[in-house]
Amino acid sequence: MSASVAEQSGGVEELLNANLKGKDLEEVYRILYGRILKPIEFSTDLSKFAADNNIQLAGYVIEAAKEQLRAPRKVRIAAIQNSIVEATTAPIAQQREAIHRRVGQMIEIAAQGGANIIGLQEAWTMPFAFCTRERLPWTEFAESAEHGPTTKFLSQLAKKYGVVIISPILERDESRDDVIWNTAVVISHTGNVIGKSRKNHIPRVGDFNESTYYMESNLGHPVFETAFGKIGINICYGRHHPQNWLMYALNSAEIIFNPSATVNGLSETLWGIEARNAAIANHVFTVAINRVGTELFPNEFTSGNGQPAHKDFGHFYGSSYVAAPDGTRTPGLSRTQEGILITEVDLNLCRQTKDSWGFRMTQRLDMYAEKISAAAAPEYRPHIIKEH
Amino acid sequence: MSASVAEQSGGVEELLNANLKGKDLEEVYRILYGRILKPIEFSTDLSKFAADNNIQLAGYVIEAAKEQLRAPRKVRIAAIQNSIVEATTAPIAQQREAIHRRVGQMIEIAAQGGANIIGLQEAWTMPFAFCTRERLPWTEFAESAEHGPTTKFLSQLAKKYGVVIISPILERDESRDDVIWNTAVVISHTGNVIGKSRKNHIPRVGDFNESTYYMESNLGHPVFETAFGKIGINICYGRHHPQNWLMYALNSAEIIFNPSATVNGLSETLWGIEARNAAIANHVFTVAINRVGTELFPNEFTSGNGQPAHKDFGHFYGSSYVAAPDGTRTPGLSRTQEGILITEVDLNLCRQTKDSWGFRMTQRLDMYAEKISAAAAPEYRPHIIKEH
Numbered sequence: 044m045s046a047s048v049a050e051q052s053g054g055v056e057e058l059l060n061a062n063l064k065g066k067d068l069e070e071v072y073r074i075l076y077g078r079i080l081k082p083i084e085f086s087t088d089l090s091k092f093a094a095d096n097n098i099q100l101a102g103y104v105i106e107a108a109k110e111q112l113r114a115p116r117k118v119r120i121a122a123i124q125n126s127i128v129e130a131t132t133a134p135i136a137q138q139r140e141a142i143h144r145r146v147g148q149m150i151e152i153a154a155q156g157g158a159n160i161i162g163l164q165e166a167w168t169m170p171f172a173f174c175t176r177e178r179l180p181w182t183e184f185a186e187s188a189e190h191g192p193t194t195k196f197l198s199q200l201a202k203k204y205g206v207v208i209i210s211p212i213l214e215r216d217e218s219r220d221d222v223i224w225n226t227a228v229v230i231s232h233t234g235n236v237i238g239k240s241r242k243n244h245i246p247r248v249g250d251f252n253e254s255t256y257y258m259e260s261n262l263g264h265p266v267f268e269t270a271f272g273k274i275g276i277n278i279c280y281g282r283h284h285p286q287n288w289l290m291y292a293l294n295s296a297e298i299i300f301n302p303s304a305t306v307n308g309l310s311e312t313l314w315g316i317e318a319r320n321a322a323i324a325n326h327v328f329t330v331a332i333n334r335v336g337t338e339l340f341p342n343e344f345t346s347g348n349g350q351p352a353h354k355d356f357g358h359f360y361g362s363s364y365v366a367a368p369d370g371t372r373t374p375g376l377s378r379t380q381e382g383i384l385i386t387e388v389d390l391n392l393c394r395q396t397k398d399s400w401g402f403r404m405t406q407r408l409d410m411y412a413e414k415i416s417a418a419a420a421p422e423y424r425p426h427i428i429k430e431h
Numbered sequence: 432m433s434a435s436v437a438e439q440s441g442g443v444e445e446l447l448n449a450n451l452k453g454k455d456l457e458e459v460y461r462i463l464y465g466r467i468l469k470p471i472e473f474s475t476d477l478s479k480f481a482a483d484n485n486i487q488l489a490g491y492v493i494e495a496a497k498e499q500l501r502a503p504r505k506v507r508i509a510a511i512q513n514s515i516v517e518a519t520t521a522p523i524a525q526q527r528e529a530i531h532r533r534v535g536q537m538i539e540i541a542a543q544g545g546a547n548i549i550g551l552q553e554a555w556t557m558p559f560a561f562c563t564r565e566r567l568p569w570t571e572f573a574e575s576a577e578h579g580p581t582t583k584f585l586s587q588l589a590k591k592y593g594v595v596i597i598s599p600i601l602e603r604d605e606s607r608d609d610v611i612w613n614t615a616v617v618i619s620h621t622g623n624v625i626g627k628s629r630k631n632h633i634p635r636v637g638d639f640n641e642s643t644y645y646m647e648s649n650l651g652h653p654v655f656e657t658a659f660g661k662i663g664i665n666i667c668y669g670r671h672h673p674q675n676w677l678m679y680a681l682n683s684a685e686i687i688f689n690p691s692a693t694v695n696g697l698s699e700t701l702w703g704i705e706a707r708n709a710a711i712a713n714h715v716f717t718v719a720i721n722r723v724g725t726e727l728f729p730n731e732f733t734s735g736n737g738q739p740a741h742k743d744f745g746h747f748y749g750s751s752y753v754a755a756p757d758g759t760r761t762p763g764l765s766r767t768q769e770g771i772l773i774t775e776v777d778l779n780l781c782r783q784t785k786d787s788w789g790f791r792m793t794q795r796l797d798m799y800a801e802k803i804s805a806a807a808a809p810e811y812r813p814h815i816i817k818e819h
Contacts, residue, residue: 052458059459062451070440071447075463077700231818238816244793259795264802268817283790285673285712286799293806294813312465312758313711320708323701324673370701402671405632407647411674412804414652418681419800425682428626429656430619 054362055315056374077371080104083385089155098149099382102156103373105365107389116390118271120298120328121158122363123149125381126336127170135183139168143196149383150197154204156385159232159271162209162330164363165279165302166225168193169213170338174250174356177342182256185215188228188239202234207269209276211302214239223257227276227302229267237267242278243287249309250346250356251280264290272297272390279303282317282331285324292325293408297393299325303333306357307378314362315375322366326396326403328388335361335381368396442750443703444762465759468492471773477543486537487770490544491761493753495777504778506659508686508716509546510751511537511555513769514724519558523571527556531584537771538585542592544773547620547659550597550718552751553667553690554613556581557601558726562638562744565730570644573603576616576627590622595657597664599690602627611645615664615690617655625655630666631675637697638734638744639668652678660685660778667691670705670719673712680713681796685781687713691721694745695766702750703763710754714784714791716776723749723769756784 052058063071072079083102093100107115128141146167153161165171172181186193193212201208207230214226225242241260245253264287266275275291275298282288282301291299301318305311318331336359343352362375365386376382397403417423440446451459460467471490481488495503516529534555541549553559560569574581581600589596595618602614613630629648633641652675654663663679663686670676670689679687689706693699706719724747731740750763753774764770785791805811 055459055462058451058455062455063446067446067450071443074443074699075703233818235818237818244795247789247793248787263814265814265816268815273815280793283712283788284794285677285708286794286803289673290799290802290806293803293811295815311462315463316704316708316711316758320673320704323704324671370704399636400671401635405635405668406672406674407632408803408807411678412800412807414678415674415681415796416800416804418678419796423681426651426653427656427661427683428653430621430623430625 052378054375054378076374077367077369080371080373083156083387085156089152093152093383096148097381098152099377099380100152100156101374101376101382102385102387104387105367105371105389105392107392107395110391113391116272117387118159118390119157119385119387120330120365121153121156121161122330122332122365122376122384123153123161123163124332124335124361124363124376125149125164125167126334127338131170131172131338132341135180138170139184139192142168143193147196147200149381150200150204150208153383153385154206156383158206158385160207160209160269160274160298162300162302162332163211164332164334165211165304166213167211170340171304171334171356171359172340173253173256175340175342175344176252176255182223185213185223187217188212188214188226189236194228194230194236197230198234198236201230201232205232207232207271207274209274209300209302211276211278224260225253225257225278227278227300229269229274229276232270237269238265240265240276240278242281244280244284246280249306250344264294266291266294266296275299277301279305282321285321288321288325292327296327297390298328298330300330301332303331304359305333307360308357311360315364319366319370319372322368323370324402326368326393326400328368328393329366331366332363333361334359335377335379368393440766442763442766464762465755465757468759468761471544471775473544477540481540481771484536485769486540487765487768488540488544489762489764489770490773490775492775493755493759493777493780495780495783498779501779504660505775506547506778507545507773507775508718508753509541509544509549510718510720510753510764510772511541511549511551512720512723512749512751512764513537513552513555514722515558515726519560519726520729523568526558527572527580530556531581535584535588537769538588538592538596541771541773542594544771546594546773548595548597548657548662548686550688550690550720551599552720552722553599553692554601555599558728559692559722559744559747560728561641561644563728563730563732564640564643570611573601573611575605576600576602576614577624582616582618582624585618586622586624589618589620593620595620595659595662597662597688597690599664599666612648613641613645613666615666615688617657617662617664620658625657626653628653628664628666630669632668632672634668637694638732652682654679654682654684663687665689667693670709673709676709676713680715684715685778686716686718689717689719691719692747693721695748696745699748703752707754707758707760710756711758712790714756714781714788716756716781717754719754720751721749722747723765723767756781
């Protein structure tokens with residue numbers, strides 16, 4: 044399917060909702076989504092404001108059972124998917140400021156919609172320019188995680204609205220040789236930076252030429268204890284690696300964000316599977332966030348696929364969603380429009396699912412520690428049985 | 432949704448195909464299934480024979496690119512989902528023989544449809560009676576993996592048709608204290624037993640009271656080199672554990688079977704996710720097979736869920752499917768009917784996907800070996816960062 048046709052489709056849910064009705068629709072959602080979730084009713088003003096600004100605003104509730112000894116731990120998680128605003132030929136500062144303004148507006152809408160934790164997409168302040176393999180001007184988007192303009196901007200919003208913000212940026216580590224990293228900054232509801240996490244797995248596929256810009260994280264799998272729950276951040280390509288999700292869960296994450304930038308024709312059929320499988324396998328909530336839109340660059344580049352040189356990376360298909368420990372998931376945001384997905388969850392569902400499915404109990408971690416250690420050794424001989 | 436309503440639905444694909452058309456249908460399949468796969472055209476006689484015997488016969492082709500130095504490695508994989516035949520009150524030998532006859536017929540159809548490797552469901556010779564927690568008569572279904580009546584029966588068929596058969600049975604290890612295991616026997620196209628694999632993860636959920644009948648495997652993650660490819664068998668509950676799939680892949684599996692027995696209301700929304708995620712994460716084909724139908728037992732039992740005692744385990748929803756290394760999957764077999772799914776694959780797709788996505792290269796196995804080893808220790812302290 045050509046990019047132009049794919050861009051016309053709003054996504055699976057739009058097509059299901061338009062073509063299926065009643066019991067048929069219910070049955071498809073039961074199998075594919077776990078169930079039809081109760082929507083959050085936003086105020087008419089807020090919904091109108093979002094619509095007037097061409098922002099999709101969607102909200103769902105994922106409930107947990109009522110316990111006797113623990114109060115519900117209800118948290119509203121917002122996932123924001125945005126496009127770039129200015130042309131990629133505009134001055135860097137102008138491009139970044141325009142995105143700041145746009146996403147600042149979306150954060151305000153999310154906060155007014157009751158969000159407690161707001162997750163942004165990978166490298167949200169910039170076009171995903173690594174496809175070009177050019178250095179300047181793109182590396183100028185890199186900035187300090189602790190003191191850069193983006194962190195300053197978000198700290199004010201976080202404090203103003205009392206929200207935690209996950210801000211994935213291109214990081215310039217000025218304290219260590221100016222090295223560039225792909226980093227998520229975690230900003231507390233107080234406005235302080237709690238810490239940062241870096242991308243553990245760097246792609247070597249398609250136009251994702253990131254491995255020429257930054258290396259794999261040296262920070263491990265930190266989990267951040269916020270006012271609204273324990274959070275891990277598995278950046279983009281890490282979602283293909285089940286052990287990456289596992290380590291955040293073993294470090295006590297209750298919510299794992301997956302800020303991403305990925306295009307149709309490559310990953311779209313995997314998108315609904317991986318973050319959701321991680322939610323199931325680890326008894327956590329996962330939040331898969333993808334940018335949206337097509338970004339045009341000034342100079343043409345090739346893709347190592349026999350096709351002619353071109354100036355775009357393909358269509359970033361959005362489709363951000365939240366998956367729950369019990370396998371339930373929300374519908375996705377649009378494939379073509381910027382949007383805010385607010386999901387009200389009860390974090391008690393993590394432990395309730397541990398207690399029912401119990402994969403943490405049956406996972407035989409000690410056995411796999413031994414087996415994976417053996418298999419990681421260069422001299423490992425696979426266990427293969429042949430007919431005598 | 433009550434069992435009776437759920438039993439009426441043939442599954443997602445039936446509802447999609449009935450309600451969506453043209454470009455809409457194509458777009459939903461593109462996102463949810465990777466693409467619409469080319470069907471295998473079976474002879475009219477074979478299709479009629481299957482239909483006359485109330486057996487769904489479906490076939491699809493998953494293609495790979497043509498290479499210069501390697502010939503295509505085309506293999507037809509059959510997944511068979513069956514119901515029990517006799518009432519669970521019939522004599523054990525009679526129950527087993529009836530299932531042998533029925534599945535023997537299905538194997539014959541699969542072989543005539545060109546199957547090279549045939550996978551059967553978990554404990555295929557018997558009702559899934561572990562819900563009852565009763566010993567006799569159910570443990571009488573246990574038999575020797577090497578010399579039992581089921582292996583003898585299948586060896587003849589394997590040799591006759593030149594097919595490899597994966598036969599998951601309840602095993603009685605007569606050579607070791609008569610211990611019972613949940614085991615898959617791998618029978619060569621020559622009729623010889625190549626070896627066996629046992630269930631690595633035993634459920635503790637719902638009515639799956641298997642942990643009172645058998646323990647976790649002591650055989651590790653063997654992979655069987657057959658005439659038609661290298662095969663691993665991840666039995667049922669092991670599909671919830673990404674490390675289990677991983678170890679079969681690290682032992683060189685190209686196809687990993689997941690013979691299962693699982694019911695709606697519990698796992699159905701996870702079913703399309705887990706085996707498929709494993710295919711993606713490990714660059715292998717996975718074959719998810721579930722039994723079909725509702726089984727009634729003579730004595731009532733409770734389910735530890737506050738509901739009244741009852742005599743059935745719920746509806747086994749079939750829906751067997753094959754997932755490919757590139758994330759493509761076949762439609763599922765019916766939720767309600769016995770069936771045979773034949774998928775023609777080109778095993779070259781495994782290495783082609785390794786070479787494009789390259790998760791084996793980027794998975795940082797040595798790092799996870801260390802980290803998982805640390806996390807498996809009782810004294811492990813999760814890496815949690817708090818606000819200062």
